[in-house]
Amino acid sequence: MDALEEENLALSFSASDAEFDAVVGYLEDIIMDDEFQLLQRNVMDKYYREFEDTEENKLTYTPIFNEYISLVEKYIEEQLLERIPGFSTAAFTTTLQHHKDEVAGDIFDMLLTFTDFLAFKEMFVDYRAEKEGRGLDLSSGLVVTSLCKSSTILASQNNLRH
Numbered sequence: 001m002d003a004l005e006e007e008n009l010a011l012s013f014s015a016s017d018a019e020f021d022a023v024v025g026y027l028e029d030i031i032m033d034d035e036f037q038l039l040q041r042n043v044m045d046k047y048y049r050e051f052e053d054t055e056e057n058k059l060t061y062t063p064i065f066n067e068y069i070s071l072v073e074k075y076i077e078e079q080l081l082e083r084i085p086g087f088s089t090a091a092f093t094t095t096l097q098h099h100k101d102e103v104a105g106d107i108f109d110m111l112l113t114f115t116d117f118l119a120f121k122e123m124f125v126d127y128r129a130e131k132e133g134r135g136l137d138l139s140s141g142l143v144v145t146s147l148c149k150s151s152t153i154l155a156s157q158n159n160l161r162h
Helices: 003-032 034-050 061-083 089-102 105-115 117-131 150-161
Strands: none
Touching: 003 034, 003 061, 003 089, 003 105, 034 061, 034 117, 061 089, 061 105, 061 117, 105 117
């Protein structure tokens, strides 16, 4: 491979990377948008009671999964097409496989709920636990300790008074 071919290859990779980064940036904007949050919350509020934290997957989960994918994926795709004319979900999905280690965790987790049924189910189980007050409570495990000795603090307070 000569220098010109290497340069063209590098430019195509960097252009491809820039496109991928732009899509991920738009995805972050879309997912954080109030309209998307409301759409997702409405679906979850409608169905979260159906989901149980067991190994068994009920038959009722399948139509819920399909409805979720239909609504949320369609919304995201429409939003991306508004921002990137000619956007291809199929092409992005292929690129995502090559860049999955570079995508922020929350974005990747969200995208995973479209293709990974167990990730989808876990999202609903977690939401149900939160709604029922069984969410993860870290308050009893957190302890705040001073980095200074109390005698040092008292001495410095006395110095301030004089």
